[in-house]
Amino acid sequence: MTSERSSRKGGRSRDPRGERGIPEATVARLPVYLRALTSLSDSDVSTASSEDLATAAGVNSAKLRKDLSYLGTYGTRGVGYDVNYLRYQIAREIGLTQDWSVVIIGIGNLGHALANYSGFASRGFQVTALLDSDSARVGEAVGGLKISSLDDLDAIVQDNTVAIAVIATPAEAAQEVCDRLVAAGVSSILNFAPAVLSVPGHVDVRKVDLSIELQILAYHEQRKAQGVLADLDELEAGAI
Amino acid sequence: MTSERSSRKGGRSRDPRGERGIPEATVARLPVYLRALTSLSDSDVSTASSEDLATAAGVNSAKLRKDLSYLGTYGTRGVGYDVNYLRYQIAREIGLTQDWSVVIIGIGNLGHALANYSGFASRGFQVTALLDSDSARVGEAVGGLKISSLDDLDAIVQDNTVAIAVIATPAEAAQEVCDRLVAAGVSSILNFAPAVLSVPGHVDVRKVDLSIELQILAYHEQRKAQGVLADLDELEAGAI
DNA sequence: ACGATTTTGTTCTCGCGTTCACAAACTCTT
DNA sequence: AAGAGTTTGTGAACGCGAGAACAAAATCGT
Secondary structure (H helix, E strand, O other): OOOOOOOOOOOOOOOOOOOOOOOHHHHHHHHHHHHHHHHHHHOOOOEEOHHHHHHHHOOOHHHHHHHHHHHOOOEEOOOEEEHHHHHHHHHHHHOOOOOEEEEEEOOOHHHHHHHHOOOOHHHOEEEEEEEEOOOOOOOOEEOOEEEEEHHHHHHHHHHHOOOEEEEOOOHHHHHHHHHHHHHHOOOEEEEOOOOOOOOOOOOEEEEOOHHHHHHHHHHHHHHHHHHHHHHHHHHHOOOO | OOOOOOOOOOOOOOOOOOOOOOOHHHHHHHHHHHHHHHHHHHOOOOEEOHHHHHHHHOOOHHHHHHHHHHHOOOEEOOOEEEHHHHHHHHHHHHOOOOOEEEEEEOOOHHHHHHHHOOOOHHHOEEEEEEEEOOOOOOOOEEOOEEEEEHHHHHHHHHHHOOOEEEEOOOHHHHHHHHHHHHHHOOOEEEEOOOOOOOOOOOOEEEEOOHHHHHHHHHHHHHHHHHHHHHHHHHHHOOOO
């Protein structure tokens, strides 16, 4: 997994309330299922088996069935799942039946790209503000929005009832921006800055770190290369 | 974790060779430790305890010690770890003592941002080519590099011994681009396109998906809000 | 020199997540 | 109507990862 939850340790068993809690690993896959269902729906497929869905989502069918069983019993034995019905149920479970207001902090290279990314709006996430600490950039228009000053954070968060923020600042600024976000009432943060953020327990942080991903790939790549060398050694040693 | 390995199922226990295999969860944290060590080194700290390191990396100290123990015994009891020595050892283990050539495919908003991102080069990842299928963009300069045509992929990969590629195309194009990359000999792929890629077993794919991350945050956010409502209900019902 | 203190490396235990395998439930054919 | 064929939902087994806890090893103070 690329990202980590920094708060909320427990899975469903530690839930103080008795209500259905969905395992974290399952939650992380629901959006993938949703995408697969949307794709099938666009292809006018009205019913799909767990095997079909699993293939489309790139997972094993038993896992998919167990994941879906946490939401309820939405399938029909001997038939499969109604694509549109299941799609709605997952969307509702994730919370995509309502719109979410998102602000992006730090409009550098990455912030720019995120502001122009169309994939957000299509899923019910609306970027309502772009903030930057550089006063020279305030007022500049990016992706149909004007950049606001970081000083207006509190007002912006309150006016738009923002719960989710995206940090795309340099690493040095990330913790301070994070603190201000939390103070303003934001309780979910997507962090692109290569920095460890410390937040109060009620705030969720997810991290996306490009250079970490590359390093993980490099590790395995190096390992493959070593394996080849070792195989050659064995070959020379006449072991095979 | 946000991303998934699509190939290579086993952890260290299934390793056919008897050599030390590092658990996947540990591999994913090594880059974080590396960053923490670099930061300490920049602050002229020469020695650090597991507690210090763990705090800087945002993990628990027992976990950190166990992770490091997979690499070897690089600490000194009663003292701690030599920052620069440990840093070198982790870098070597990950494979950062060599340079990695990386190509980026799909120079849209995101590809643009990635091409300009300075965080790659600083960690030994050198972007050697930018590719796009849109012939109108070929030749355009981005971040000091000229965009090449996708048709030149094979030659570029071979000339630069590229093992790692970044896919930043729209979802529709991702699988085809992926197939061509694999055919050209690339065996590690970082995928930003919101699509499930299918690859042969020897190829590693890691996925970074912004909209999935937001959806996971939305789920928890919704859950927090429901919890508040439930608490209010209990209050009204006189349960407290 | 030796006990007190610090801190690592490792063992052990527990819980989560994955997968197998099968009974239950539904459809279809005859 | 009944048996054959499908496909879901779930119980059970298993392996990996997290964290507590402790023994081993180093330093420090006297």
